[in-house]
Amino acid sequence: MDKKEIKAKLENYIESLKQNFNVKLVILFGSQVKGTSKKNSDIDIAIFVEKDGKGLDYVEQSALLFKLVRRVDVRIEPTLFYAEELNNYEKASFVNDILTTGEIIYQT
Numbered sequence: 001m002d003k004k005e006i007k008a009k010l011e012n013y014i015e016s017l018k019q020n021f022n023v024k025l026v027i028l029f030g031s032q033v034k035g036t037s038k039k040n041s042d043i044d045i046a047i048f049v050e051k052d053g054k055g056l057d058y059v060e061q062s063a064l065l066f067k068l069v070r071r072v073d074v075r076i077e078p079t080l081f082y083a084e085e086l087n088n089y090e091k092a093s094f095v096n097d098i099l100t101t102g103e104i105i106y107q108t
Contacts, residue, residue: 001075006032006043007105013072014106020064022050024083029102042077045105046098050083 001009010028017023030044031037052061058080065078081095089095 001037001039001041001043003032009073009076010043010045010105013068013076016068016071017047017049017065020068021047021052021061023106024048024050024108025086025104026106027098027102028105029098033101033103040075042075043073044077044079046079046081046095046102048081048083048086 006028010026014023014026017026025046025048027046027048028044029046031041032043047065049061056064062078062080065080069076069078085095086099089099
């Protein structure tokens with residue numbers, strides 16, 4: 001899948017996300033950014049959202065992310081983070097790696 005097709009799929013997915021979450025930031029990371037992806041590689045994205053005010057916990061929110069993925073492309077692999085983690089991450093953390101090597105796809 002080429003970069004243009006990936007971006008189109010992610011834009012579609014992000015529109016679905018925005019109807020269900022207060023999305024602050026979406027970052028593409030992994031093989032798609034590093035240039036090591038293959039034809040059927042997954043599409044790793046980090047999704048930073050405000051904590052849910054509807055009473056859904058992290059697991060329920062993550063499950064909803066994957067439910068929405070099925071409507072767009074099952075190769076999308078979302079990872080949920082809370083927006084507050086953008087200010088409270090360790091320099092050697094997974095969040096730091098995503099922020100320093102990933103490509104911002106959406107930001108409010």
